[in-house]
Amino acid sequence: MNLPENIIKNLRNKTPLVHCITNYVTVNDCANSLLSIGGSPIMADDEAEVEEIISICDALVINIGTLNQRTIKSMLKAGKKANELGKKVVLDPVGVGASSLRTNTAMELLANIKFNAVRGNISEIKTLAIGAGATHGVDASAADAINKNNLVNTVELAQSLAKKTGAVIAITGAIDVVANEEKSRQIYNGHPMMSKITGTGCMCSAILGAFLAASEDGFAATTAAIASMGLSGEKAWQKVEAEGLGTGSLRTYLINELSLMTDEKLLAYAKIKA
Numbered sequence: 001m002n003l004p005e006n007i008i009k010n011l012r013n014k015t016p017l018v019h020c021i022t023n024y025v026t027v028n029d030c031a032n033s034l035l036s037i038g039g040s041p042i043m044a045d046d047e048a049e050v051e052e053i054i055s056i057c058d059a060l061v062i063n064i065g066t067l068n069q070r071t072i073k074s075m076l077k078a079g080k081k082a083n084e085l086g087k088k089v090v091l092d093p094v095g096v097g098a099s100s101l102r103t104n105t106a107m108e109l110l111a112n113i114k115f116n117a118v119r120g121n122i123s124e125i126k127t128l129a130i131g132a133g134a135t136h137g138v139d140a141s142a143a144d145a146i147n148k149n150n151l152v153n154t155v156e157l158a159q160s161l162a163k164k165t166g167a168v169i170a171i172t173g174a175i176d177v178v179a180n181e182e183k184s185r186q187i188y189n190g191h192p193m194m195s196k197i198t199g200t201g202c203m204c205s206a207i208l209g210a211f212l213a214a215s216e217d218g219f220a221a222t223t224a225a226i227a228s229m230g231l232s233g234e235k236a237w238q239k240v241e242a243e244g245l246g247t248g249s250l251r252t253y254l255i256n257e258l259s260l261m262t263d264e265k266l267l268a269y270a271k272i273k274a
Contacts, residue, residue, distance in 0.1 A: 208225040
């Protein structure tokens with residue numbers, strides 16, 4: 001399956017400190033998901049302190065979900081400092097393509113910062129790779145949805161962006177795709193109801209920072225992070241459905257499942273194909 005041995009155990013032993021410059025819609029869920037998987041979050045986005053903060057952290061996650069001119073400067077400053085210090089860096093290009101501000105900022109970030117991983121939905125990744133994705137606000141367009149018919153093209157798209165950026169590319173959706181220049185994996189965990197609560201993508205990017213900090217193999221760490229998130233959502237929905245509950249409970253149960261994730265569970269239930 002190409003998963004790092006004992007990555008969950010190593011992550012929890014290390015308790016990586018992850019600096020998140022993220023959006024205020026999902027910041028609490030990102031912090032809780034990091035704590036649940038075994039990391040430690042710090043949410044700091046003021047330009048005056050981001051360089052100091054990243055210097056004590058193991059990874060940086062940049063999320064452009066609620067973008068503004070103040071935080072753009074902070075993102076660039078933190079990202080450059082993270083590169084200088086050899087820290088792992090993740091980009092979540094939320095809603096890129098929906099506005100020129102988002103698109104131009106994402107391109108500026110990619111031009112000035114070396115990212116270890118980029119995670120987004122298919123519309124976001126298409127916009128970064130070819131300059132055109134059919135975004136629906138901050139969500140992927142149904143026209144772009146990953147399915148078995150376009151899976152080969154989706155992998156090729158991810159690998160082209162990986163070649164362009166040097167990052168591992170993770171596209172999350174009905175089928176998740178993880179790719180670098182040489183190889184790819186498809187992950188079939190998750191549940192459609194995960195899209196009915198705000199923040200599952202942001203949470204996934206946040207924990208990805210922790211996984212990258214816990215392994216030297218960026219491709220395998222990204223695969224493990226995406227599979228862990230999908231599996232947690234899948235098991236959470238099974239419990240929600242069995243108890244006749246709704247999406248508010250799904251959010252809670254998803255965080256519960258992240259806290260209950262183990263290497264053994266991941267190896268047993270992750271649905272990963274080459």
